[in-house]
Amino acid sequence: xxxxxxxxxxxxxxxxxxxxxxxxxxxxxxxxxxxxxxxxxxxxxxxxxxxxxxxxxxxxxxxxxxxxxxxxxxxxxxxxxxxxxxxxxxxxxxxxxxxxxxxxxxxxxxxxxxxxxxxxxxxxxxxxxxxxxxxxxxxxxxxxxxxxxxxxxxxxxxxxxxxxxxxxxxxxxxxxxxxxxxxxxxxxxxxxxxxxxxxxxxxxxxxxxxxxxxxxxxxxxxxxxxxxxxxxxxxxxxxxxxxxxxxxxxxxxxxxxxxxxxxxxxxxxxxxxxxxxxxxxxxxxxxxxxxxxxxxxxxxxxxxxxxxxxxxxxxxxxxxxxxxxxxxxxxxxxxxxxxxxxxxxxxxxxxxxxxxxxxxxxxxxxxxxxxxxxxxxxxxxxxxxxxxxxxxxxxxxxxxxxxxxxxxx
Amino acid sequence: xxxxxxxxxxxxxxxxxxxxxxxxxxxxxxxxxxxxxxxxxxxxxxxxxxxxxxxxxxxxxxxxxxxxxxxxxxxxxxxxxxxxxxxxxxxxxxxxxxxxxxxxxxxxxxxxxxxxxxxxxxxxxxxxxxxxxxxxxxxxxxxxxxxx
Numbered sequence: 001x002x003x004x005x006x007x008x009x010x011x012x013x014x015x016x017x018x019x020x021x022x023x024x025x026x027x028x029x030x031x032x033x034x035x036x037x038x039x040x041x042x043x044x045x046x047x048x049x050x051x052x053x054x055x056x057x058x059x060x061x062x063x064x065x066x067x068x069x070x071x072x073x074x075x076x077x078x079x080x081x082x083x084x085x086x087x088x089x090x091x092x093x094x095x096x097x098x099x100x101x102x103x104x105x106x107x108x109x110x111x112x113x114x115x116x117x118x119x120x121x122x123x124x125x126x127x128x129x130x131x132x133x134x135x136x137x138x139x140x141x142x143x144x145x146x147x148x149x150x151x152x153x154x155x156x157x158x159x160x161x162x163x164x165x166x167x168x169x170x171x172x173x174x175x176x177x178x179x180x181x182x183x184x185x186x187x188x189x190x191x192x193x194x195x196x197x198x199x200x201x202x203x204x205x206x207x208x209x210x211x212x213x214x215x216x217x218x219x220x221x222x223x224x225x226x227x228x229x230x231x232x233x234x235x236x237x238x239x240x241x242x243x244x245x246x247x248x249x250x251x252x253x254x255x256x257x258x259x260x261x262x263x264x265x266x267x268x269x270x271x272x273x274x275x276x277x278x279x280x281x282x283x284x285x286x287x288x289x290x291x292x293x294x295x296x297x298x299x300x301x302x303x304x305x306x307x308x309x310x311x312x313x314x315x316x317x318x319x320x321x322x323x324x325x326x327x328x329x330x331x332x333x334x335x336x337x338x339x340x341x342x343x344x345x346x347x348x349x350x351x352x353x354x355x356x357x358x359x360x361x362x363x364x365x366x367x368x369x370x371x372x373x374x375x376x377x378x379x380x381x382x383x384x385x386x387x388x389x390x391x392x393x394x395x396x397x398x399x400x401x402x403x404x405x406x407x408x409x
Numbered sequence: 410x411x412x413x414x415x416x417x418x419x420x421x422x423x424x425x426x427x428x429x430x431x432x433x434x435x436x437x438x439x440x441x442x443x444x445x446x447x448x449x450x451x452x453x454x455x456x457x458x459x460x461x462x463x464x465x466x467x468x469x470x471x472x473x474x475x476x477x478x479x480x481x482x483x484x485x486x487x488x489x490x491x492x493x494x495x496x497x498x499x500x501x502x503x504x505x506x507x508x509x510x511x512x513x514x515x516x517x518x519x520x521x522x523x524x525x526x527x528x529x530x531x532x533x534x535x536x537x538x539x540x541x542x543x544x545x546x547x548x549x550x551x552x553x554x555x556x557x
Contacts, residue, residue: 083433308478
């Protein structure tokens with residue numbers, strides 16, 4: 001072996017805009033070994049949760065991830081509700097599934113766009129992100145926020161999806177479905193995608209088992225696991241859907257799984273909306289008095305794979321220990337298998353193929369003019385602006401403003 | 410899955426386990442002495458092909474509690490191994506020789522609780538910076554009580 005060169009990626013990733021650090025040891029163009037460093041984003045959230053009440057923890061775990069911000073509350077709700085053994089109303093189950101699946105749609109569209117961007121195929125990036133926008137608008141209509149939806153609570157959900165909103169959601173979904181089909185056709189038939197992704201970053205079922213990888217990363221290697229089917233929660237038992245798998249294990253298979261999952265998710269939301277009609281409006285929550293001492297283990301299928309929450313209660317109003325495992329925690333180590341032996345340029349897309357999430361959320365509260373240092377906008381004005389935007393979307397869709405979506409500044 | 414039968418057979422295979430109980434719907438917790446960890450991990454992960462999920466670690470009154478979570482995806486059961494390490498000598502064998510993916514969480518537990526994993530292939534800092542003070546472990550009980 002010749003002299004090894006170290007190629008650093010990070011701590012600021014040139015593409016992902018999240019801090020992590022990969023050291024690629026290269027012999028010529030070939031990656032022969034790699035190391036990674038993490039911890040740039042460690043916020044001690046598990047520790048923070050121990051000082052919050054069971055109710056407040058929802059809003060903390062929601063902020064773990066800016067993209068899949070429902071998956072953590074979902075797993076946490078499953079964990080906490082299992083301690084007293086709460087059975088939530090059917091309507092709440094359906095609303096939870098709708099939010100969960102809508103999130104999968106926007107998250108997978110985001111990944112498809114990024115994958116195109118990584119390959120230098122920016123048309124896909126622009127398409128996918130354009131089609132993702134109406135989905136985020138729908139989130140704003142249903143929950144009041146594009147992200148960090150604050151929908152979950154112990155014993156149910158906090159806002160209902162009424163008939164008006166359901167009808168609008170169906171309309172938007174029809175449109176998204178058409179666009180998704182077009183996108184699938186464009187990506188799957190594209191010779192550039194085939195040439196660039198087939199046979200690259202292959203993970204075998206044994207690799208998946210060794211690392212404990214989950215979600216589309218595992219399913220693309222033929223490992224047929226999906227928490228929504230294997231350990232059903234929310235409304236997934238009531239719906240008719242199938243788990244998408246592929247055999248090849250390369251990056252093309254991962255793209256294929258995610259794209260086809262989009263259609264499954266859209267169909268699941270449509271079924272949920274249909275089932276919602278049979279349930280009484282407003283029946284979205286049961287009262288849970290307190291959480292007895294005990295252990296709660298909950299998991300949920302996030303867009304990236306299984307999110308796992310372990311909660312220990314001692315009978316007080318806050319958890320004694322709250323352990324969180326995000327899917328990327330077991331997916332990212334698979335880079336050792338998918339990158340080593342490939343070229344440096346393949347490493348860029350291989351590291352993106354598992355849709356890694358380094359948990360970033362940034363918050364802007366004030367805007368200053370760069371030259372004069374004069375404040376242009378403050379937090380209150382920004383909140384007002386965002387509320388005005390929500391109202392504009394509602395006006396455009398002819399939805400009346402409802403009381404549950406006015407906030408105090 | 411017939412859990413009573415499963416527990417019975419499990420106890421026959423590993424008679425030294427302390428107890429096995431169903432903590433919630435589809436959640437089994439097996440309390441074991443630390444000497445059994447390697448054998449059961451090998452049986453579950455390599456033999457029965459259970460999926461490794463994560464290790465939860467906490468500081469409790471009697472010692473450091475480590476809970477190894479595995480999942481049987483064919484039935485949806487989450488199987489957990491619960492073991493206690495003494496406060497004076499928190500040491501346990503690293504499971505990296507069996508479960509490759511366990512490397513990260515063992516390093517994380519070394520950072521946050523100061524539990525030592527023997528024969529870990531890369532026992533350096535994971536979450537905290539290299540200049541984080543020695544012997545300062547934020548998830549230990551003493552620190553938590555001061556916080557409150």
